[in-house]
Amino acid sequence: MTLTQSRTRPGANGWTDGVFTNPVLAGLHPDPSVCRVGDDYYLACSSFEYFPGVPLFHSRDLVHWEQIGNVLDRPSQLVLPPTMPSSAGVYAPTLRHHDGRFWLIVTSVGDGGGNLIYTATDPAGPWSDPVRVPGVNGIDPDLAWDEDGNCWCTYAGIEQVRIDPHTGRTIGRPRRLWSGAPGAQAPEAPHLYRVGGYWYLLIAEGGTERGHAVSIARAPAPDGPFEPCPANPILTHRGTNRPIQNTGHADLVEAADGSWWMVLLGVRPGGGTPGWHVLGRETFLAPVTWTDGWPVVGEVAPVMTAPPWAAHPVPLPVPDDFDNDGLHPRWISVRSRPAESWSLTEHPGWLTLRARGASMDDPAVTFVGRRQQHLSCRVRTLVDATAGRGGLAVRLDERHHYEIEAGDGEVRVVARIGTVLSTVATRSVTAGPVRLRLDVIAPSPGDWHPSKEPDLLQFGIEEADGAVDVLTTLDGRYLSTEVAGGFTGRVIGMYAAAGSVRFDWFDYEPRGDDARTPGSESGP
Numbered sequence: 093m094t095l096t097q098s099r100t101r102p103g104a105n106g107w108t109d110g111v112f113t114n115p116v117l118a119g120l121h122p123d124p125s126v127c128r129v130g131d132d133y134y135l136a137c138s139s140f141e142y143f144p145g146v147p148l149f150h151s152r153d154l155v156h157w158e159q160i161g162n163v164l165d166r167p168s169q170l171v172l173p174p175t176m177p178s179s180a181g182v183y184a185p186t187l188r189h190h191d192g193r194f195w196l197i198v199t200s201v202g203d204g205g206g207n208l209i210y211t212a213t214d215p216a217g218p219w220s221d222p223v224r225v226p227g228v229n230g231i232d233p234d235l236a237w238d239e240d241g242n243c244w245c246t247y248a249g250i251e252q253v254r255i256d257p258h259t260g261r262t263i264g265r266p267r268r269l270w271s272g273a274p275g276a277q278a279p280e281a282p283h284l285y286r287v288g289g290y291w292y293l294l295i296a297e298g299g300t301e302r303g304h305a306v307s308i309a310r311a312p313a314p315d316g317p318f319e320p321c322p323a324n325p326i327l328t329h330r331g332t333n334r335p336i337q338n339t340g341h342a343d344l345v346e347a348a349d350g351s352w353w354m355v356l357l358g359v360r361p362g363g364g365t366p367g368w369h370v371l372g373r374e375t376f377l378a379p380v381t382w383t384d385g386w387p388v389v390g391e392v393a394p395v396m397t398a399p400p401w402a403a404h405p406v407p408l409p410v411p412d413d414f415d416n417d418g419l420h421p422r423w424i425s426v427r428s429r430p431a432e433s434w435s436l437t438e439h440p441g442w443l444t445l446r447a448r449g450a451s452m453d454d455p456a457v458t459f460v461g462r463r464q465q466h467l468s469c470r471v472r473t474l475v476d477a478t479a480g481r482g483g484l485a486v487r488l489d490e491r492h493h494y495e496i497e498a499g500d501g502e503v504r505v506v507a508r509i510g511t512v513l514s515t516v517a518t519r520s521v522t523a524g525p526v527r528l529r530l531d532v533i534a535p536s537p538g539d540w541h542p543s544k545e546p547d548l549l550q551f552g553i554e555e556a557d558g559a560v561d562v563l564t565t566l567d568g569r570y571l572s573t574e575v576a577g578g579f580t581g582r583v584i585g586m587y588a589a590a591g592s593v594r595f596d597w598f599d600y601e602p603r604g605d606d607a608r609t610p611g612s613e614s615g616p
């Protein structure tokens with residue numbers, strides 16, 4: 093079936109009268125790294141246990157980002173084994189354009205992979221197989237080239253070593269460069285740039301939680317000696333009541349007009365105290381000016397003054413009816429997506445999933461999902477579980493997920509919260525396809541008490557006329573990073589836990605005030 097539905101909304105697409113909305117990449121998009129080639133900007137993020145990995149975005153204005161691919165989209169580039177824990181996997185890319193090529197370096201954590209370099213002439217892919225850099229023992233690697241063509245790899249600590257990026261060989265010994273503020277934890281996320289007569293070393297410190305911050309130092313040469321900025325940290329929201337928290341892990345870019353911008357990660361905690369963020373760490377944009385040779389970061393707020401050249405909106409999400417030959421790059425699976433686990437041709441117009449693991453607890457579960465990008469949203473799918481068991485799942489990790497599942501003449505809602513597993517509600521249904529529906533409902537701003545939940549997840553069966561039989565409503569805090577731990581956020585999608593399960597369409601619809609936040613969509 094083809095679902096045709098157009099969605100327009102006044103003030104949609106993150107763009108109204110010279111303002112834009114932050115985050116510019118909502119949902120699980122942390123550790124952004126950005127580079128410019130002419131008038132085009134490219135950005136990459138961490139992807140942890142998800143496959144395909146390292147989402148790659150294009151923009152003409154830094155505000156509106158469209159996903160053009162994933163750097164890691166085949167097993168020869170990286171295998172994420174089932175033994176690798178959630179929130180391990182692929183961390184913190186640096187994306188640069190040098191010598192006519194795109195270069196991307198990441199750390200593969202938890203499988204002994206270490207630091208890996210990939211290159212491409214077209215950022216949409218294909219990207220190369222990896223060059224391993226065994227002499228760099230640290231996360232968050234950066235690549236920078238000096239005027240003599242030396243390639244400097246700087247990483248968490250903060251340490252640095254010269255490398256040959258074509259072979260991965262280190263040249264000389266790693267050296268400690270700078271550790272940020274005395275006593276601050278986790279100096280990490282370095283990026284090294286030449287601006288004017290100085291080399292600037294941008295870092296994150298304080299840990300990726302509420303104490304997160306961005307600091308900078310400068311030196312006459314890429315290897316130091318580094319002098320810290322007297323105004324450090326140049327960005328932090330620690331100890332404030334701002335709606336955007338945990339601001340850190342940043343990258344700088346000079347726009348085509350000579351203005352400077354910072355991309356960074358932050359979170360939007362909801363509910364009472366201590367606050368729960370459910371969408372993961374998201375990518376925000378802030379203006380940067382220079383004073384006395386130091387960058388000064390502008391406000392990071394939900395509504396921002398747009399750069400004068402920001403003008404082209406991106407479409408809002410539309411239903412995916414699975415009528416195309418392949419899956420859009422936004423669809424991600426847990427660790428791998430073997431060819432035998434999914435098909436768009438077995439029943440044309442439907443996505444067929446074949447079970448591997450027996451539930452969403454399984455590290456190798458057959459799951460195809462997308463990031464939750466809006467605080468309130470409605471997700472619906474038409475599922476035929478005649479030949480199996482499966483449905484719609486909201487996943488934080490193996491031990492924190494809710495799902496509404498069809499199979500064996502029933503629809504049931506299952507909740508996994510840590511060691512507790514419970515079937516919360518069941519309904520008998522007649523044979524044939526059934527519409528499963530999830531409404532994620534964030535409270536209105538004034539609706540607050542100290543233990544208020546960040547959101548509610550209402551699961552139901554939708555009739556053809558749109559009426560909903562609600563099975564249950566669950567507290568969203570248990571699918572937050574503050575409860576589950578780790579580095580990710582919610583991913584919502586389809587799964588098969590037994591036999592084969594077919595999905596005719598999947599519809600993710602932003603709701604509420606937050607619906608103006610761009611969703612990096614470009615059609616199914």
Ligand code: 6LW
Nearest residue numbers: 183184280281300341579
């Ligand atoms: C990343 C580190 C961080 O490697 O979190 O917030 C880690 N910063 O720089 C995982 O995303």
